[in-house]
Amino acid sequence: MSRLKPLEDQVIVLTGAASGLGLVTARLAAERGARLVLAGRDEPALRRLADEINGNGGEALAVACDVSIEGDAQRLHDATIERFGDYDTWINDAGESDTTSDDAKAVFQTTVAGVFHGTRQAVGHFKQRTDQRFHGSLINVGSVSSETTPQDAIHVASQHAVKGLTDALRQEVRLDKLPVNVALVVPSADATPDDEAACESVARAILHAAQHRTRGLGASDPLSMLGAVLPSVVETFVLAVLPSSSANGDRGESGATRLPSRIKAHPLTSAALSAGAALIISAVAGVTRDDADDEL
Secondary structure (H helix, E strand, C coil): CEECCCCHHHHHEEEEECHHHHHHHHHHHHHHCEEEEEEEHHHHHHHHHHHHHHHHHEEEEEEECCCCCCCHHHHHHHHHHHHHHHHCEECCCCCCCCCCCCCHHHHHHHHHHHHHHHHHHHHHHHHCCCCCCEEEEEEEEEEECCCCCCCCCCHHHHHHHHHHHHHHHHHHHHHHHCCCEEEEECCCCCCCCCCHHHHHHHHHHHHHHHHCCCCEEEECCHHHHHHHHHHHHHHHHHHHHHHHHHCCCCCCHHHHHHHHHHCCHHHHHHHHHHHHHHHHHHHHHHHHHHHHHHHH
């Protein structure tokens, strides 16, 4: 049975590597011995990171590109093959940072087109690899916005698109028996670019998916858990906690980011959400088991 290589034997292509989660993931992967191709639009930041990794005994190549452009994604693939001859994991972490943008085309171009173009390059490469002893790993980084219903419809729609694309691709890969593990990592809304500890936790999940056959990591915040079983309750709660952005003029950050900070400000609310989600999920699981027993 084909398997994934250990991290220290891997070449990893990482988009969105210049900052935030991508930066933390790159440093952690380098510490664990992976060779890296660092991709993004901020060339100076990429070069600084590559110099840092190379200076610490690792091996990294910086490729300035915009993977929302198909030709740039192809160029990233070609540069990786030219330098390393092969790669084992492709991580799509590039995305639209301005989640409050009203330009739907720009948001979808950066977030969805970037994932799509990177996915095409990675799956095509893994399909044609001559050494089929090891599978490749494609990891898409999504958002908690695909699991809950905060405001900012354009951002939410783009993240649902990423999730849908990943889920559909996973099925296609299984049907065609391609040597690819497809994973979606959905960070909690708390994992903002400025929260290094939260980013490190997500980075560890990404690198776990690079080495083990898994569907990835889903959002684990209480609102997502509750929303999985009682979506209408969550929608009502969101509307109560977050006043309309059009009414208050707050366009500085998305609902996905503002909501957990407001929940955190009220520990009893957070605890109630967690307990409620746990109780409901437990009850649903119990009903499912009872139904199964009845069928037996």
